Amino acid sequence: MAIVMVDGVRKTEPITSVQQVTGFGYWQLSNATLNLDDASVGSNRTLDILVENWGRRYNLKGLYDGPVLLNGEVLQDWEILALQFKKKWIQSLSDWQEVSESSGPTLYRASLEV
Known part of the structure; x- marks a missing residue:
């Protein structure tokens, strides 16, 4: 799965249903296009593409060849x-904050008592 952000603002739709895995950013589309609005395009912008490695050993993952x-x-x-x-890196994370909703990549922290 690929999440596209421009200057830290998410431009791809958050996944809310399994039907979306046939859209932009998923492996079913090997040559997909994402059209950005005019406000997202210009000089001195930062384009981030977060590629999540959800694939298992023989599943496709990463950006498509090309x-x-x-x-x-x-x-x-x-x-x-x-x-x-x-x-070590996980334990170094600090400044955790409560989040009511998120439209971008987010790390959550929880405690579980067994």
Whole structure:
């Protein structure tokens, strides 16, 4: 699954039903287009594409083979950041806040007593 954000504002629809997995950002569409509104396009903008690795061993995952285009031009020199949820990093997270709703990627913290 791919989530597209421009300057930190989500531009892809949050998934609310299984029927949406045939739309932009999912593997059923190998050559998809996302049209951004005019307010999202311009110079000095930050484009983030968060690719979630939901796939298992033999499932497809990541971006489809081929370039990512913006207005027909190939985007290059990507900065790729791997989010590795290792114990030390998770324990270093702080400033947790209550959230009533979210339209973007969110980490939640919970305690479970067994």
